[in-house]
Amino acid sequence: MTILVGYLPTPEGEAAVDAGLREGALRGERVIIVNSPRRGAPVDEHMIDDAAGAELLRRARAAGVDAELRQPLHDDDLPETFEALVKETGATLVVIGLRHRSLVGKFIMGSEAQRILMESTVPVLTVKAAQ
Amino acid sequence: MDISPILDGFGVVLEPTNLLYCLIGVIIGMLIGVLPGLGPGATIAILLPITYGIGPVSAIIMLAGIFYGAQYGGTITSVLLRLPGEASSVVTVFDGFALAKQGKAGTALGIAAIGSFIGGTVSIIGLTLVAPVVAGFALDFGPPEYAALGILGVLLISSIGNGNKLKAIIAACVGLLIATVGRDTFTGAERFTFGSLNLAEGIDFIPIAMGLFGLSEILYNLEERHNQVHAPAKVGNVWPSRKDLGQASGAIGRGSLIGFVLGVLPGGGAVLSSLAAYALEKRRAKQPERFGKGAVEGVAAPETANNAAATSSFIPLLTLGIPANATMALMFGALLIQGIQPGPQLVTEHPDVFWGVINSMYIGNILLLIMSIPMVGVFVRILRVRPAIMAPITVLITLLGAYTVRNQVYDIFLVIAFGVLGYLMKKFGFEPGPLVLAFVLGSMIESSARQGLLIFGGDPTGFVTRPISGTIFALILAVAAWPLIRKALPRKTSVERVEEKIK
Numbered sequence: 001m002t003i004l005v006g007y008l009p010t011p012e013g014e015a016a017v018d019a020g021l022r023e024g025a026l027r028g029e030r031v032i033i034v035n036s037p038r039r040g041a042p043v044d045e046h047m048i049d050d051a052a053g054a055e056l057l058r059r060a061r062a063a064g065v066d067a068e069l070r071q072p073l074h075d076d077d078l079p080e081t082f083e084a085l086v087k088e089t090g091a092t093l094v095v096i097g098l099r100h101r102s103l104v105g106k107f108i109m110g111s112e113a114q115r116i117l118m119e120s121t122v123p124v125l126t127v128k129a130a131q
Numbered sequence: 132m133d134i135s136p137i138l139d140g141f142g143v144v145l146e147p148t149n150l151l152y153c154l155i156g157v158i159i160g161m162l163i164g165v166l167p168g169l170g171p172g173a174t175i176a177i178l179l180p181i182t183y184g185i186g187p188v189s190a191i192i193m194l195a196g197i198f199y200g201a202q203y204g205g206t207i208t209s210v211l212l213r214l215p216g217e218a219s220s221v222v223t224v225f226d227g228f229a230l231a232k233q234g235k236a237g238t239a240l241g242i243a244a245i246g247s248f249i250g251g252t253v254s255i256i257g258l259t260l261v262a263p264v265v266a267g268f269a270l271d272f273g274p275p276e277y278a279a280l281g282i283l284g285v286l287l288i289s290s291i292g293n294g295n296k297l298k299a300i301i302a303a304c305v306g307l308l309i310a311t312v313g314r315d316t317f318t319g320a321e322r323f324t325f326g327s328l329n330l331a332e333g334i335d336f337i338p339i340a341m342g343l344f345g346l347s348e349i350l351y352n353l354e355e356r357h358n359q360v361h362a363p364a365k366v367g368n369v370w371p372s373r374k375d376l377g378q379a380s381g382a383i384g385r386g387s388l389i390g391f392v393l394g395v396l397p398g399g400g401a402v403l404s405s406l407a408a409y410a411l412e413k414r415r416a417k418q419p420e421r422f423g424k425g426a427v428e429g430v431a432a433p434e435t436a437n438n439a440a441a442t443s444s445f446i447p448l449l450t451l452g453i454p455a456n457a458t459m460a461l462m463f464g465a466l467l468i469q470g471i472q473p474g475p476q477l478v479t480e481h482p483d484v485f486w487g488v489i490n491s492m493y494i495g496n497i498l499l500l501i502m503s504i505p506m507v508g509v510f511v512r513i514l515r516v517r518p519a520i521m522a523p524i525t526v527l528i529t530l531l532g533a534y535t536v537r538n539q540v541y542d543i544f545l546v547i548a549f550g551v552l553g554y555l556m557k558k559f560g561f562e563p564g565p566l567v568l569a570f571v572l573g574s575m576i577e578s579s580a581r582q583g584l585l586i587f588g589g590d591p592t593g594f595v596t597r598p599i600s601g602t603i604f605a606l607i608l609a610v611a612a613w614p615l616i617r618k619a620l621p622r623k624t625s626v627e628r629v630e631e632k633i634k
Contacts, residue, residue, distance in 0.1 A: 038360070041517040042212065042214055043363050
C-alpha cells in the first residue's frame with residue numbers, strides 16, 4: 001500500500017511532504033512523491049532538478065520511510081494525472097498542500113487542489129503551509 | 132586604403148535610431164536564440180515586412196543583429212539545459228552541459244560569450260579589410276561573370292550543405308523553376324502563369340521566404356510532443372577564471388579563423404564551422420578523452436567559430452551580391468525590398484549601408500557581451516512560455532505581415548501555400564534553404580546569362596573564353612565532378628574515420 005504526496009517547491013509543498021512522510025512512518029507504508037511538470041514549455045518553474053529530488057528522498061530516509069520520486073508530465077488536467085497514479089499504484093491516501101486564495105482569485109481561477117479533493121476516489125489529506 | 136568611409140560608417144551607426152535598432156536586433160536575436168525551434172532564418176523572414184517602414188540602414192542593422200545575436204543565445208540553452216537553441220550550438224551541448232553539471236555553468240557561458248565576442252570581432256576586422264578589396268575586384272565583372280557566379284553559388288549551396296545532396300539539388304531546381312514564373316523581362320512573354328494576373332507579376336521573394344522559413348518552421352515545431360520538461364536552471368558566477376581563459380585562448384584563436392574562412396564559403400556558415408572547430412580542437416588536444424566531459428575548449432571553439440562565420444558570411448553578399456547561405460538570402464531579399472541591389476557597387480553607391488552594417492556589428496557584439504554575461508537568467512525565462520501560446524501569435528504576425536506588404540490577400544494565400552510546401556519538404560527530408568537561394572539567384576542567373584548572350588551576339592562560347600567567367604566555369608566543372616573524383620581516389624578518409632572510432 002502507498003501514499004501519494006503532491007509536491008511543488010513551495011511552503012505548501014514542503015508541508016505536504018512533511019505530513020506525507022509522518023503518515024507513511026505511522027502507517028508503515030511506501031510514499032510516492034509526485035512532482036508533475038506541465039507539458040509544453042521547455043522549462044517549468046515548478047519542476048525540481050535531480051539534486052532537489054535527492055534531497056527529498058534523503059529526508060524520507062531520515063524519517064524512516066521508503067520513498068520514491070515521480071515526475072510524470074501533465075497536460076491541462078493535473079487531477080486526472082493524480083487519479084491515474086492512484087489507480088496504478090493502489091494508493092490509499094493522497095496528501096496535498098492547500099494555499100490561501102483571495103476572493104477574486106477564487107472567482108476567476110479554478111483550483112487543482114479543490115478538484116483533487118472532489119474527484120479523488122481515495123481519502124485526501126490536505127495541509128497548510130507552516131505559519 | 133581610404134578610411135574616411137569607414138569612419139563615416141561609425142557616424143551612421145552612432146545615430147540614436149540606428150543604435151536603438153541595433154539593440155532591438157540583438158535582443159530579439161538573443162531571445163530567439165534561446166528558444167529552440169524558431170531560428171534566426173525564420174525570425175528574419177517573419178520580420179521582413181517590418182523593414183518596409185524603416186530606412187535601409189536601420190533595417191539591415193536590425194536584421195544583422197538578429198542573425199549574430201542568435202548565435203550568442205543558442206549557447207545559453209545548450210549549456211544550461213542540454214537543449215541547443217540553434218543548430219550552430221549543437222556541439223556546444225557536449226562540453227557545455229558537462230561543465231554545467233559540475234557546477235561550472237557560469238564558466239561555460241562566460242567563455243562562450245567572450246569567445247563569441249572575439250570571434251565576431253576578428254571576423255568583422257577581416258570583413259572590413261577583405262570586403263572592399265573583393266568588391267573592387269568584382270567591379271570588373273560583367274553579365275557573363277555574374278551568370279557563372281550564380282550557377283557556381285547554386286551548385287555549391289546544394290553540394291556543401293548538410294543532408295542529402297540529391298534532395299538539395301531537387302529543391303534548388305524547384306527554386307530555379309519558381310524564379311521563371313511570371314512575365315519574361317526581355318520579351319514580355321508569359322511563363323507558367325496559367326492565365327492568372329497575379330502569377331503574371333511573378334512570385335515575390337517575401338511570401339516565399341515567410342512561408343518556407345517562417346510558417347513551415349512553426350508548423351513543424353507544433354508537431355513535436357514536448358515530452359521533455361526541464362527544471363529551471365540556476366546560473367552562478369559567469370566570470371571564467373584566469374586558468375579557464377588561458378586554456379580556451381588557443382581554441383578561441385583557431386575557432387575565429389575557421390569560422391571566418393568557412394563562413395565565406397557558400398553553403399558553409401555557422402553550423403558547419405562550429406562542427407569543424409570542435410573536431411579540430413578534439414584532434415589537437417593532448418587528452419582528447421576530456422572532450423564531452425567538460426573541456427573548456429569544447430565550448431570555446433564552436434561558439435567562437437559560429438559567431439565568426441555568422442559575420443564573415445556577409446562578405447559574399449555585400450561584395451558580390453551572392454548570398455552564402457539561407458539567412459543571407461533573406462538579407463539579400465531585405466536589401467532588395469529597400470531598393471538596394473547588393474553587389475560590388477554597394478561600397479561606392481551606398482557607402483552608408485555598407486559601412487553602417489559592418490560597423491554596427493562592432494557595436495552589436497559589445498552590446499551582446501554586456502547583455503549575455505549578467506542577463507542570462509532573464510533570457511532563460513522565455514523558455515517558460517508554451518509553444519501553444521507562442522505559435523498562434525507568431526502565425527498571426529506572419530500572415531498580417533505578408534498582407535501589409537502589398538495589401539493583397541493573395542499574398543497571404545501564397546505564404547500559406549509555401550508554408551505547407553516547406554512543412555512537407557521538412558517532413559520528407561528536403562531543406563528549404565537551397566530552394567530559396569536558387570530562387571534568389573535564379574532571376575540573376577537568367578538575366579545575366581541572356582544579357583551575356585546579347586553581348587556575344589548569341590555565341591555561347593563567349594562564356595568560356597572570357598578569362599574570369601572561364602575560370603569560374605572550370606570551377607563549376609570541378610565542383611560538379613568532385614564526388615566522382617573522390618570516388619575514384621583511394622578511400623583514405625573513411626579508413627581514418629574508422630580508426631578514430633576504434634580509438
